[in-house]
Structures are given as structure tokens and as C-alpha cells.
Amino acid sequence: MHGGKGSGAPKGNRNAYKHGARSGEALRTLALIRSLGAMLDDGEA
Numbered sequence: 001m002h003g004g005k006g007s008g009a010p011k012g013n014r015n016a017y018k019h020g021a022r023s024g025e026a027l028r029t030l031a032l033i034r035s036l037g038a039m040l041d042d043g044e045a
Contacts, residue, residue, distance in 0.1 A: 020026055
């Protein structure tokens with residue numbers, strides 16, 4: 001029925017891919033930037 005709880009896209013569904021903003025590589029890059037910024041704030045770099 002329409003409006004019911006859906007299961008979402010199947011795992012590995014490449015057609016559901018929209019962008020890489022939350023990809024593993026993007027998240028690792030953001031974590032590196034945050035840690036470098038923290039080092040600058042602490043005066044370590």
C-alpha cells in the first residue's frame with residue numbers, strides 16, 4: 001500500500017547512489033582535516 005513503511009533501496013543498489021558526500025573516503029578526509037585543525041588549535045603543528 002502507498003505510504004507504508006518501505007524497506008528502502010536494496011544493498012548494493014548503484015541506482016540509488018546520489019553523491020559521495022558521505023562516502024568512506026570523504027569521511028576519512030573530513031576526519032583528517034578536523035584533526036589537523038585541532039593540532040593547530042593546540043599549537044602542535
